[in-house]
Amino acid sequence: MLDLTGTRVVAIFAHPDDEAFTIGGVLSAFADRGAAITLITATRGEEGEIAHPSLATPGNLASVREQELLDAAAILGISAVRFLDFRDSGMFGTEANQHPEAFIQQSTASVAKKLASILEEIRPELVITFSEEGGYLHPDHVHTHESVVELARLHPELIPHLYYNSIPREFFHELARQDQGVFAGMSEERWARMGQPLAAFDLVVNVEPYIDRKIAAFTAHKTQQPKEGERNFIEEEETRRQFAQNEYYIEAISNPDTPDPLLRLAEDLERTPS
Numbered sequence: 001m002l003d004l005t006g007t008r009v010v011a012i013f014a015h016p017d018d019e020a021f022t023i024g025g026v027l028s029a030f031a032d033r034g035a036a037i038t039l040i041t042a043t044r045g046e047e048g049e050i051a052h053p054s055l056a057t058p059g060n061l062a063s064v065r066e067q068e069l070l071d072a073a074a075i076l077g078i079s080a081v082r083f084l085d086f087r088d089s090g091m092f093g094t095e096a097n098q099h100p101e102a103f104i105q106q107s108t109a110s111v112a113k114k115l116a117s118i119l120e121e122i123r124p125e126l127v128i129t130f131s132e133e134g135g136y137l138h139p140d141h142v143h144t145h146e147s148v149v150e151l152a153r154l155h156p157e158l159i160p161h162l163y164y165n166s167i168p169r170e171f172f173h174e175l176a177r178q179d180q181g182v183f184a185g186m187s188e189e190r191w192a193r194m195g196q197p198l199a200a201f202d203l204v205v206n207v208e209p210y211i212d213r214k215i216a217a218f219t220a221h222k223t224q225q226p227k228e229g230e231r232n233f234i235e236e237e238e239t240r241r242q243f244a245q246n247e248y249y250i251e252a253i254s255n256p257d258t259p260d261p262l263l264r265l266a267e268d269l270e271r272t273p274s
């Protein structure tokens, strides 16, 4: 197994649980190889769902989700979790979008400044964040992407390698077609922008040895699990195979002067039998 001791990786996402499913395998694989991983999360997800009333109330959801994230981070081997302390902006078109402390109400320049002070401390070799549509167009995901783009523009020296993570549009459409509940009523225009086309990805990382760990991290977010009677996707073999086995990355910045940790990891995973 490749030794990545001393390599510093930063993942920048919006809510507790964004780290678990789409990048959890890569983060676990980095951790197993000795890399130090810092997860920066913009909000505590206080506008999220509550799977069961015994788990949290709207009033304490932020602190409950903070603990859930720490539990998930421990499972994935993340070394440090940092919060930007903004408020969850909620789903597209909800009242929470307008809250003055909502993440999307902060300028990308001010978010980039906050991120820069953390990155100056860490000096990562690799940064991973959402792609431009933020997976499924959640306003906080899109705003995270735009803030990181601004950060890279202002401080290119802080990001030697930058990758965007997303979900193949083809899988997403199939899942959403089956599950009219969550995506019913979405406009054609938004529908067409879900995920990224398979052909857009530069790197598909096979993380099969880490599927169980990803699922354990995902289920550590207890408040975010399906409610009673709702469909539980991760219990379905085919969905698991499509979503959990591979992780999908678009290369945004690649500094030829420093080795690319994600590329090295992907090559190592190809070599190492599971």
Ligand SMILES: [Zn+2]
Pocket: 014, 015, 017, 018, 138, 141
């Ligand atoms: Zn999210």
